[in-house]
Amino acid sequence: MTRIVEPAENPPPEHVVVERQGAVQTIRLARPEKKNALTVAMYTRCVEALRAAHADEAVRVVRLIGQPGVFTAGNDLADFMQAPFDANSPVLQLLRSLVHAEKPIVAAVDGPAVGIGTTLLLHCDLVVATDRARFQMPFIKLGLVPEGGSSVLMPALAGLQRATEWLMLGDPFDAHAAREAGLVNRVVEPAALEETSWALCERLAAQPAEALRLTKAMLRGPQRAATAQTIEAEAAVFMERLRSPEAMAAFAGFLSKAAPR
Amino acid sequence: MTRIVEPAENPPPEHVVVERQGAVQTIRLARPEKKNALTVAMYTRCVEALRAAHADEAVRVVRLIGQPGVFTAGNDLADFMQAPFDANSPVLQLLRSLVHAEKPIVAAVDGPAVGIGTTLLLHCDLVVATDRARFQMPFIKLGLVPEGGSSVLMPALAGLQRATEWLMLGDPFDAHAAREAGLVNRVVEPAALEETSWALCERLAAQPAEALRLTKAMLRGPQRAATAQTIEAEAAVFMERLRSPEAMAAFAGFLSKAAPR
Amino acid sequence: MTRIVEPAENPPPEHVVVERQGAVQTIRLARPEKKNALTVAMYTRCVEALRAAHADEAVRVVRLIGQPGVFTAGNDLADFMQAPFDANSPVLQLLRSLVHAEKPIVAAVDGPAVGIGTTLLLHCDLVVATDRARFQMPFIKLGLVPEGGSSVLMPALAGLQRATEWLMLGDPFDAHAAREAGLVNRVVEPAALEETSWALCERLAAQPAEALRLTKAMLRGPQRAATAQTIEAEAAVFMERLRSPEAMAAFAGFLSKAAPR
Numbered sequence: 001m002t003r004i005v006e007p008a009e010n011p012p013p014e015h016v017v018v019e020r021q022g023a024v025q026t027i028r029l030a031r032p033e034k035k036n037a038l039t040v041a042m043y044t045r046c047v048e049a050l051r052a053a054h055a056d057e058a059v060r061v062v063r064l065i066g067q068p069g070v071f072t073a074g075n076d077l078a079d080f081m082q083a084p085f086d087a088n089s090p091v092l093q094l095l096r097s098l099v100h101a102e103k104p105i106v107a108a109v110d111g112p113a114v115g116i117g118t119t120l121l122l123h124c125d126l127v128v129a130t131d132r133a134r135f136q137m138p139f140i141k142l143g144l145v146p147e148g149g150s151s152v153l154m155p156a157l158a159g160l161q162r163a164t165e166w167l168m169l170g171d172p173f174d175a176h177a178a179r180e181a182g183l184v185n186r187v188v189e190p191a192a193l194e195e196t197s198w199a200l201c202e203r204l205a206a207q208p209a210e211a212l213r214l215t216k217a218m219l220r221g222p223q224r225a226a227t228a229q230t231i232e233a234e235a236a237v238f239m240e241r242l243r244s245p246e247a248m249a250a251f252a253g254f255l256s257k258a259a260p261r
Numbered sequence: 262m263t264r265i266v267e268p269a270e271n272p273p274p275e276h277v278v279v280e281r282q283g284a285v286q287t288i289r290l291a292r293p294e295k296k297n298a299l300t301v302a303m304y305t306r307c308v309e310a311l312r313a314a315h316a317d318e319a320v321r322v323v324r325l326i327g328q329p330g331v332f333t334a335g336n337d338l339a340d341f342m343q344a345p346f347d348a349n350s351p352v353l354q355l356l357r358s359l360v361h362a363e364k365p366i367v368a369a370v371d372g373p374a375v376g377i378g379t380t381l382l383l384h385c386d387l388v389v390a391t392d393r394a395r396f397q398m399p400f401i402k403l404g405l406v407p408e409g410g411s412s413v414l415m416p417a418l419a420g421l422q423r424a425t426e427w428l429m430l431g432d433p434f435d436a437h438a439a440r441e442a443g444l445v446n447r448v449v450e451p452a453a454l455e456e457t458s459w460a461l462c463e464r465l466a467a468q469p470a471e472a473l474r475l476t477k478a479m480l481r482g483p484q485r486a487a488t489a490q491t492i493e494a495e496a497a498v499f500m501e502r503l504r505s506p507e508a509m510a511a512f513a514g515f516l517s518k519a520a521p522r
Numbered sequence: 523m524t525r526i527v528e529p530a531e532n533p534p535p536e537h538v539v540v541e542r543q544g545a546v547q548t549i550r551l552a553r554p555e556k557k558n559a560l561t562v563a564m565y566t567r568c569v570e571a572l573r574a575a576h577a578d579e580a581v582r583v584v585r586l587i588g589q590p591g592v593f594t595a596g597n598d599l600a601d602f603m604q605a606p607f608d609a610n611s612p613v614l615q616l617l618r619s620l621v622h623a624e625k626p627i628v629a630a631v632d633g634p635a636v637g638i639g640t641t642l643l644l645h646c647d648l649v650v651a652t653d654r655a656r657f658q659m660p661f662i663k664l665g666l667v668p669e670g671g672s673s674v675l676m677p678a679l680a681g682l683q684r685a686t687e688w689l690m691l692g693d694p695f696d697a698h699a700a701r702e703a704g705l706v707n708r709v710v711e712p713a714a715l716e717e718t719s720w721a722l723c724e725r726l727a728a729q730p731a732e733a734l735r736l737t738k739a740m741l742r743g744p745q746r747a748a749t750a751q752t753i754e755a756e757a758a759v760f761m762e763r764l765r766s767p768e769a770m771a772a773f774a775g776f777l778s779k780a781a782p783r
Contacts, residue, residue: 015304019304024284029352042730053417057578058628059545063340064304074587078275104425104429120422124422124427125421125422125425125429126422126425126426127422127763136635139733139737140729140730140733140734140737141729141730142730142733143730143732143745144733145733145736145737145740146737146740146741151737151740151744153682155741156422158420158704159703159704159705160644160647160679160704161646161647161648161649161679161704161705161706161707162704162707163648163741164626164648164738164741165648167737167741168626168647168648168729168734168737169722169725169726170729176401180441180470180702181420181421181579181704182419182420182423182442182570183420183422185423185426186421200430203430204429204430205431207401207402207429208401208402208403208404208507208508208511209507210502210505210507211400211401211403211404211406211502211507212401212429214406214502215400215401215406215407215428215429216425216429218406218407218412218495218498219412219416219421219424219425219428220406220421222412222413222491224504230744234740235726237736237740238619241732241733241736242730246731246732246733247733250730348634362543365571365690378736382680385683385685386682386683386686386690387686387687387690388683404659417678418681418682420684434738437659441702442681443673443680443681443682443683443684443703445683446683446684446687461691464691465690465691468662468663468690468691468692469662469663469664469665469768469769469772470765470768471665471763471766471768472661472662472666472667472768472769473662473690474687475759475763476661476662476667476668476673476690477686477690479667479668479673479756479759480668480673480677480682480685480689481682483673483674483752
């Protein structure tokens with residue numbers, strides 16, 4: 001397989017492909033050569049795509065999908081360390097956009113969904129995953145802390161003991177564990193992911209439009225303000241951690257291990 | 262099987278049979294010829310039965326059960342469209358009665374439990390279901406929105422993704438899915454439903470009376486005010502939706518399909 | 523097996539064995555001759571052990587474990603009835619210590635975990651149990667009410683219907699049910715409990731120390747005040763119940779049944 005390696009500091013827009021088909025806008029992470037590791041440019045592109053979906057009356061449902069075999073390896077650490085992480089960082093803007101999205105979001109996960117790749121699913125309305133999906137929130141291994149609302153939403157969903165295991169040990173878990181915990185709606189074979197997630201989007205798009213909008217507002221609305229606040233509070237601790245010797249040492253160790261041999 | 266069709270506008274009290282046996286008051290939905298579809302008169306009868314159970318010191322436990330093969334098809338739409346739905350509607354009175362009930366309620370579900378047939382279970386303390394029970398909250402298909410507290414209680418119980426699936430797609434789910442989500446305590450064969458639900462009621466009735474009352478108060482009390490408020494807020498949106506062209510069109514389509522061919 | 527019966531009113535400190543090995547402090551309930559029934563002295567010893575763990579910078583993780591075949595039969599009723607239960611009771615002090623613990627607690631359960639033996643697990647961060655573990659909260663059978671935060675935390679974890687079953691019927695449930703409900707992280711064979719719980723402690727102790735501390739703070743912090751308040755509110759009702767004729771009769775019946783034949 002030929003891999004085209006793009007320079008990380010200036011990713012072209014093609015690393016996120018946005019396409020509208022009927023009432024469904026698909027946001028496709030498309031940087032397979034880096035396992036869909038998310039750069040600042042990719043976060044920005046996702047935020048724009050969500051904004052466009054919100055503004056376009058023809059769009060009723062958003063689908064978020066990765067590549068065959070990988071949803072996302074998480075934050076691109078090399079890229080991440082070049083841009084200061086602050087309250088305006090695109091990653092935070094993406095999380096805010098997801099929390100405040102008014103149209104339903106269907107996520108489709110195959111392969112690894114690391115870090116924010118797992119926490120962003122908490123803000124999606126339906127999640128389909130393949131039996132080779134692997135979820136992981138390994139923040140602690142880098143000396144970091146839970147983000148994306150996970151410190152509150154994951155215990156609320158999966159219970160404190162299970163959320164603790166995932167966030168304190170940082171081990172990966174599979175689609176069946178995720179389904180049992182309530183994070184995943186359906187587990188399908190890899191070949192069926194595209195079609196199953198598409199069919200769900202089409203079914204949602206066919207529902208009475210205003211009832212659909214109101215149903216999402218009623219399900220998500222009561223927790224929206226608290227969730228947004230949790231994300232900001234977590235980000236404040238996260239930023240402090242990034243500057244800590246503990247995290248710096250963990251990052252250095254991780255990057256040296258991740259370096260090409 | 263001979264079916265006696267009663268005029269919907271004036272259902273006799275027999276559509277809800279209330280009987281006390283020992284310390285257990287059974288409320289039995291008994292309109293099998295219409296799949297136990299709930300009329301204004303039936304809601305009223307249930308409210309009266311709950312009030313009587315509350316007032317009667319001899320009653321310690323309430324059992325709510327349907328007919329073999331059907332719990333309830335939900336709101337009787339024809340009946341519903343004849344009476345204006347407002348803040349004093351018997352359906353709302355029933356939900357309020359369930360939320361404020363001080364004595365434990367055991368629900369027994371066989372066959373379809375549609376709409377309020379599923380949402381009222383959120384307010385029951387123990388739920389037994391048969392392996393042919395089918396739960397469904399298809400409000401959205403009628404252009405309507407979650408009711409009965411389900412927009413908040415269902416995500417709290419089953420997680421947001423699962424609650425979203427049930428409320429946004431409106432698909433039925435079986436007793437095993439309901440048990441896994443925590444809505445159902447036990448799944449039994451249809452022939453065992455009457456006996457199993459009865460045995461649970463008897464066991465509850467045999468517990469120290471004041472400890473039983475306090476246990477329910479401690480489990481339900483902390484959420485009672487918020488739940489009551491959610492029900493009212495949902496009802497306000499629900500009433501607005503009923504007057505919307507979207508819902509009217511959906512109702513018209515549904516009733517034309519449901520009409521005898 | 524020779525059983526050494528100690529006088530309940532003056533249990534030696536050996537009924538709780540505290541040992542530090544590396545960064546892990548193990549608190550081992552060690553009164554097998556009374557199925558680890560908890561006395562005032564044992565609660566006090568546990569509180570001291572948690573305080574020592576908190577003060578000792580070398581300790582990063584606490585492990586709480588019982589004996590092979592028994593976690594704890596719960597409160598030692600004979601001992602309990604000799605000491606007045608008030609706001610300073612060691613059992614309450616233990617619950618408060620668990621709620622406010624800043625270092626992760628790993629619980630390891632084999633055999634019965636009765637009453638507080640189950641409710642204290644709600645305050646542990648990871649729980650390993652064997653396939654012969656039996657959880658039970660039979661307060662109601664003694665005319666008592668939920669304690670240890672269970673009236674709020676158990677519904678939040680397992681859902682209201684499941685929590686109701688466990689607290690209103692008081693039946694035991696096994697490790698698989700506990701795992702499904704989210705109370706237990708892993709189910710292992712009895713022979714593997716010591717090692718598995720130890721390995722989890724070691725893995726936690728190896729995480730970046732400050733990230734570990736912050737992760738627990740972020741997961742537990744948001745609920746800590748409310749949980750502490752629930753425990754106090756429950757205790758107030760519990761104390762009142764102890765003085766009730768209903769509970770006294772239930773206790774008398776229980777003790778007469780439990781007396782040696």
